Amino acid sequence: MLNFDYSIPTKIFFGKDQIQKLPEQILEFGSRVLLIYGGGSIKKIGLYDQAIKLLRETNIPFWELSGVDPNPKIESVRRGIDLCHNHQIDFVLAIGGGSTIDCAKLVAAGYYYSGDPWDLMIGKGQFENALPIGTILTLAATGSEMDPIAVISNPETNQKLGMGHPLMAPKFSILDPTYTYSVPKNQTAAGIADIMSHVFEAYFSNIKSAYVQNRLAEAILKTCIHYGPIALEEPNNYEARANLMWASSLAINGLLSYGKMRKWSCHPIEHELSAYYDITHGVGLAIITPHWMEHVLEDSTVEVFKNYGVNVWGLNPNEDNYAIARTAISKTKEFFITLGLPTTLRSVNIDEEKLKLMADAATKKGTLGEFRPINNQDVLQILKSAL
Amino acid sequence: MLNFDYSIPTKIFFGKDQIQKLPEQILEFGSRVLLIYGGGSIKKIGLYDQAIKLLRETNIPFWELSGVDPNPKIESVRRGIDLCHNHQIDFVLAIGGGSTIDCAKLVAAGYYYSGDPWDLMIGKGQFENALPIGTILTLAATGSEMDPIAVISNPETNQKLGMGHPLMAPKFSILDPTYTYSVPKNQTAAGIADIMSHVFEAYFSNIKSAYVQNRLAEAILKTCIHYGPIALEEPNNYEARANLMWASSLAINGLLSYGKMRKWSCHPIEHELSAYYDITHGVGLAIITPHWMEHVLEDSTVEVFKNYGVNVWGLNPNEDNYAIARTAISKTKEFFITLGLPTTLRSVNIDEEKLKLMADAATKKGTLGEFRPINNQDVLQILKSAL
Structure with missing residues (x-):
């Protein structure tokens, strides 16, 4: 067995209706939220409504980045970072599968990087800090909900790259298996x-x-x-x-x-x-x-x-x-x-x-x-x- | 599967010579250390000398609570808490097996409790805070190095009780299998x-x-x-x-x-x-x-x-x-x-x-x-x- 340094800091709230813990968990880390999601599926299953109801009830202001694609594109990340700067975001919440979560991770880290976020993927830029991230998972696949890795695509260069940094590990993830019924x-x-x-x-x-x-x-x-x-x-x-x-x-x-x-x-x-x-x-x-x-x-x-x-x-x-x-x-x-x-x-x-x-x-x-x-x-x- | 809230915050440094990371890890959390250990075995294998050499080299002052028994007694815990108060300890380092680590855990939590630490074991007292804890493990057995549980004995009442609280989870544990060669x-x-x-x-x-x-x-x-x-x-x-x-x-x-x-x-x-x-x-x-x-x-x-x-x-x-x-x-x-x-x-x-x-x-x-x-x-x- 090789030597290793073990750290898996992400808290998991697993099971039916664990979304109720969303507001208290967000408030541990931030107060102004960027909500990131993909297409309409989280609206179809009622998860979007449930999440924003909880945010509104607890007076947590939020802004939205929607339309994150499978094989998420660097362009979505750039838009997300702009939203964070424009609205003094201090917490990033991803609702979706691995693509949405990966996008959120690079938004969170890219927020603190002065250049283009793609630099962080190709090793040209240094990770210095990241906004805290939370996730609500809707697809059992990538494991991005509990790891520090983001995989992002750049169609301009035909590149799909993975990059990991401890700063990108989610603070918490909510795993309710019923959200995957409709997959x-x-x-x-x-x-x-x-x-x-x-x-x-x-x-x-x-x-x-x-x-x-x-x-x-x-x-x-x-x-x-x-x-x-x-x-x-x-x-x-x-x-x-x-x-x-x-x-x-x-x-x-x-x-x-x-x-x-x-x-x-x-x-x-x-x-x-x-x-x-x-x-x-x-x-x-x-x-x-x-x-x-x-x-x-x-x-x-x-x-x-x-x-x-x-x-x-x-x-x-x-x-x-x-x-x-x-x-x-x-x-x-x-x-x-x-x-x-x-x-x-x-x-x-x-x-x-x-x-x-x-x-x-x-x-x-x-x-x-x-x-x-x-x-x-x-x-x-x-x-x-x-x- | 039942709902669950997962949190395993302890960092693990696993493998040969990982003890080199001890000073930097301690300094993340504190600067005045109470070193807790049992009998002479950690001296016999040279671990004691190695640990205090690292502390001295990095100018980390430390005090000692030794002689913690297997099935650790509440009396050792009381002595440990006194030492913490007398020397403004802000970090507890256990070197040993589960007994030593369990003792350290209750010392850390008992430090912030105004009454007798046994109250915490019998549910009479409330956990309010705990000093940060690190461990160097010398015996593969109890798992105390990565959980928030302490098992303490009270010979006066013939009781051996277990009690868990998230505050007692070690911040880090160093697991070097060579320390168990002499077990x-x-x-x-x-x-x-x-x-x-x-x-x-x-x-x-x-x-x-x-x-x-x-x-x-x-x-x-x-x-x-x-x-x-x-x-x-x-x-x-x-x-x-x-x-x-x-x-x-x-x-x-x-x-x-x-x-x-x-x-x-x-x-x-x-x-x-x-x-x-x-x-x-x-x-x-x-x-x-x-x-x-x-x-x-x-x-x-x-x-x-x-x-x-x-x-x-x-x-x-x-x-x-x-x-x-x-x-x-x-x-x-x-x-x-x-x-x-x-x-x-x-x-x-x-x-x-x-x-x-x-x-x-x-x-x-x-x-x-x-x-x-x-x-x-x-x-x-x-x-x-x-x-």
Whole structure:
């Protein structure tokens, strides 16, 4: 196990009607709120009305930044920062999924940065401070509600980049599983693929001495596999939605990666797909992951795949290691198919044209991952096999 | 899954030589330190010298409260509070295991309470504030390094009581597994029984919808079962000591119990054994737990025992549920025997004399547990079967 400095400061208010705690939590940190959200879904489910009613009842003034897209754009961040300056905002409240929360994070940090907020994403600018952030989550997927990471897209440069800083960790997040009842099947499925991919990025690692982390990772994977199909079949199943929602936060808040390296493989590849084609993040991950698994399966990695097969999929440990590994990879692919997720790049309108461009971009800073490091040629092969 | 408010604010610095961060961490919160420790073990392993060298190098003045016993006594707490007042202490640093840390917690809270600190343990006094607390852990067992609970004994009243308050959560804890290399076999074993018992108290529950928590609990149990014998065999095995140390914190920091009830069974029984006979906490737990399991096994609970047998001990899920449950209980007992732990009350010099007294004391506030609530008669039967 590697040394680590553990800090997960975000408070979570989990369960039905926990939104009642919103005003008291905001007032701990601020008094003038920028409310950030995406499209109309939070209005459709009544969450918007409920939130602003609570703010009005407690005389908390608020302003709004709406229309934050999936794969949130730097332009939304810039608008948010302007609103903060114009209205002396001292608290940022995101209501939505990971895109909305990520946008809120960079608004909060960009507020204190004198230059363009994109500088913070590319390492040109320094994080100095951030407005306090709270979130109300409506989608179990990215885990952004409990981590310090923001992923932002810049269509002008065809870049989708992730950046983490402790200042961007939300002060609190409200996780009410009933808010995810209305999430459509395809988004529910993409969210599950995203959660599982976060776990995979930590689990498939050469730091085998991080035993307890690996067993915890398997626990989250089993939860996704158990409840994924139930949530699709019965969207209002509280137990399924609750377990998936809490799994989404635990998958990436650090619990599984402290004591290991945090050097990812599939996410950086997918970010290129989303940057160039604006596809749903979880869909891209579901397409790529099984092909990445097949590509990196070799003598040095087969043992971890065996553990995955035995401990997560219940395969017979007495079989040949490679046989277990291959079955486990097939099971992963089949599971994504069961969830109704696409399995090929062509099915999301990605053809050969930009594969090399994306492979090069994904590996611009060097090889990906520490499990079996992959270079641009590896990525190109993975993408081609996923066509 | 039940609603929950999650907050685990303690920062963890995990791994070899993380003690180097001690001065900077203390200086974030205070400048005049009360150093609390137990006997000579921290001097024997050089940790005491290392810590005070760091304090001296950074000109942090400190005073000492030493001689804190296992099952720490209220008298030590009173002495600690006096020292804090006499020397304008603004930071409490515990170096040791759970007993030392628990003592430090009540010193920190008792400092701000005008009456006798025992009042805080019995609910007669109110927690108003607490000095900031840091810890350097030397024993993987109680999890006190990452939770807000203190367990303190009062020999005058034959009471050993636990009390939790968010103000008593350590600001930071330094977990260096090498500090546990010198822990003797019997204490290592008792610590493992303590960790596993914390997991059992959360795992054996009727809140079956807390699926993700249950799988996480199994991960911690598997870690104890895997590394327990290795740590006994090779005391300087870093991987084993590291996994057990991190498991000890995760077992009781809330991760496994958020979303479930926190209504315990075996711990309150064991607290009576320790209160009347001053035995090692983990030893008492190892003796009682299998008998408690046998006592509460019935139609309403057998399914959880089955999950335990299949997921933790790898038993065949196609067997009869009761057969799996009974084998799992036997395996638990055998595992404690493998660790060299006593299996009967008589072997730790407890006879029939006070069993009824202790059973009544353990259930003074009502039945124990929510899995299969047990009353004084149940406790008496469990204790008798453990004789």
